[in-house]
Amino acid sequence: MSDRRPLGTPAEVAEYLRKPVRTLEQWRYVGTGPKFVKAGRDVRYRWSDVDAWLDQQTAAAA
Known part of the structure; x- marks a missing residue:
């Protein structure tokens, strides 16, 4: 069994x-948002x- x-x-x-x-x-x-994988028509x-991506969106308080 994989842990992925x-x-x-x-x-x-x-x-x-x-x-x-x-x-x-x-x-x-x-072209913004998280990276994605496309296999045929399927987006994952x-x-x-x-x-x-979420970590990059973190803003410091002013």
Whole structure:
């Protein structure tokens, strides 16, 4: 058995980020948001990429 987490679907990542799936679609279109993997028509996210992207969004208090 592997300790690797499976790839996240857009719906799973949207739920995790508390954003609509449509927002993830827009982010992919404009080139922002977490990195994603595309196999044919399927879009998936590595959880490590989602967490890394989220860490980059952290802003320091003014």
